[in-house]
Amino acid sequence: xxxxxxxxxxxxxxxxxxxxxxxxxxxxxxxxxxxxxxxxxxxxxxxxxxxxxxxxxxxxxxxxxxxxxxxxxxxxxxxxxxxxxxxxxxxxxxxxxxxxxxxxxxxxxxxxxxxxxxxxxxxxxxxxxxxxxxxxxxxxxxxxxxxxxxxxxxxxxxxxxxxxxxxxxxxxxxxxxxxxxxxxxxxxxxxxxxxxxxxxxxxxxxxxxxxxxxxxxxxxxxxxxxxxxxxxxxxxxxxxxxxxxxxxxxxxxxxxxxxxxxxxxxxxxxxxxxxxxxxxxxxxx
Numbered sequence: 001x002x003x004x005x006x007x008x009x010x011x012x013x014x015x016x017x018x019x020x021x022x023x024x025x026x027x028x029x030x031x032x033x034x035x036x037x038x039x040x041x042x043x044x045x046x047x048x049x050x051x052x053x054x055x056x057x058x059x060x061x062x063x064x065x066x067x068x069x070x071x072x073x074x075x076x077x078x079x080x081x082x083x084x085x086x087x088x089x090x091x092x093x094x095x096x097x098x099x100x101x102x103x104x105x106x107x108x109x110x111x112x113x114x115x116x117x118x119x120x121x122x123x124x125x126x127x128x129x130x131x132x133x134x135x136x137x138x139x140x141x142x143x144x145x146x147x148x149x150x151x152x153x154x155x156x157x158x159x160x161x162x163x164x165x166x167x168x169x170x171x172x173x174x175x176x177x178x179x180x181x182x183x184x185x186x187x188x189x190x191x192x193x194x195x196x197x198x199x200x201x202x203x204x205x206x207x208x209x210x211x212x213x214x215x216x217x218x219x220x221x222x223x224x225x226x227x228x229x230x231x232x233x234x235x236x237x238x239x240x241x242x243x244x245x246x247x248x249x250x251x252x253x254x255x256x257x258x259x260x261x262x263x264x265x266x267x268x269x270x271x272x273x274x275x276x277x278x279x280x281x282x283x284x285x
Contacts, residue, residue, distance in 0.1 A: 008233075009076045010035065011114055012064050015216065015233040019191065020063070023052050027060045031076075039077045043069040108248045111234040115249035118231055126228050128260050130210045131161075134184040138209075139165040140172045141188035142197055148188045148214070148250045155258040159265065160272030169196040176200050181208035186254075189213075190232075190246050192220025201225050214250050 013028045020028055030050060031038050038046065046069075047054045058068060066072045091103055131137065137156050141149035146167030153165035166172045179185065185204045189197050192215035201222070204211050213226035216233065223229040230253050234245035262269045 008114065008117065009064070009072060009079050011233060012118075015114075016064060019193070019216070019220065020060075023056050024060045024063065026050055026052065027057060035076055035080060039073055039080065107234070107245045111232065111245035111249045112252050114233045115231070115246075115252065118233055119253075123228055123230060124256075127212055127230060128257060128264075130184045130212065130228070131156075131257065131261055132264060133182070134161060134210070135180070135182035136162045136164065136184070138175060138179070138183065138185040138204075139163070139188065140176075140185060140197065140200055141165075141167060142169065142194055144244075144247060145188040145190060145194075145250075148247055148254070149186070151251055152186055152188075152254050155254055156261070158273050158276055159258070159261060159269045169200065172197070172200040173203055176203040176209070177207065179204055179207040179209035181210075183209045184212060185209050186212045186214060187222060187226060188215075188250060189220075189222050190216050192216060192222030194222075198222060198225060214253060216246060 010032060013032060017025065017028055027046070027050060030046070041049075043054050043057050047057050050057075061067075061069050061072045064072065066075065091100055095103070137152070139149035139152035141147070146165075149165045149167060153163045157163045164175060166175055176185070187197055187201055187204075192213065198221055201211055202225075205225075210228075211226040213222045213229040215222050215229060215231065223231075232246045232249035232253070234249060
């Protein structure tokens, strides 16, 4: 990530909050409560007010994807001048069934909208170029992320590219050991801190494969380890994990990649889809 995205500072903080250290959460709380003060304060003043080191504030800014405190201040000032509507709503026990449904739908729409707005065209195009040049596509994810991995297979198998999806760590390691420099692997993890998956990333890189991460906005071990990373962003409520909303955003990113690929390989993809439809039609009455 870079500082081209000069909005959504507050949303970045909320979506990254659970991955922050105790001191970083202290800084996050301060910014969320007093955003206007940050714009008019130096890094030394913030550090003194919170009794933390200047370096801690600087690392916090870097963790959110900014080059430093000044870059965060500029982004925050822009956001305060042109505020983004905060439609993050907690679900309450007193809500009606329709109220809860509305809030769930809104959370999903927020996740997709915010995820679209933080995408960088260079990173997205880079991923697409890798897919266009791939001999094979692999999708790896554990737990809930395994569902997204399976969806990646379900989409891209329609293109005619040999595709595979693995949700078991042992199978992931076995498959990764056979990869080559012409293969592309998607590693999907909301937290980006799954040790088992990170071990598979190492194996894939050792064999020369191109590694792509899909993970939450916060800086994580996965985002630092893969060749290219696409980010999602979502918020958590008492009754709904942020990972649930982010899954909608992950699926949307894969949709966007699939449609882009299909447009650029129209004849090849159409031929593969026709073959698939012919095979499936035999199962219909």
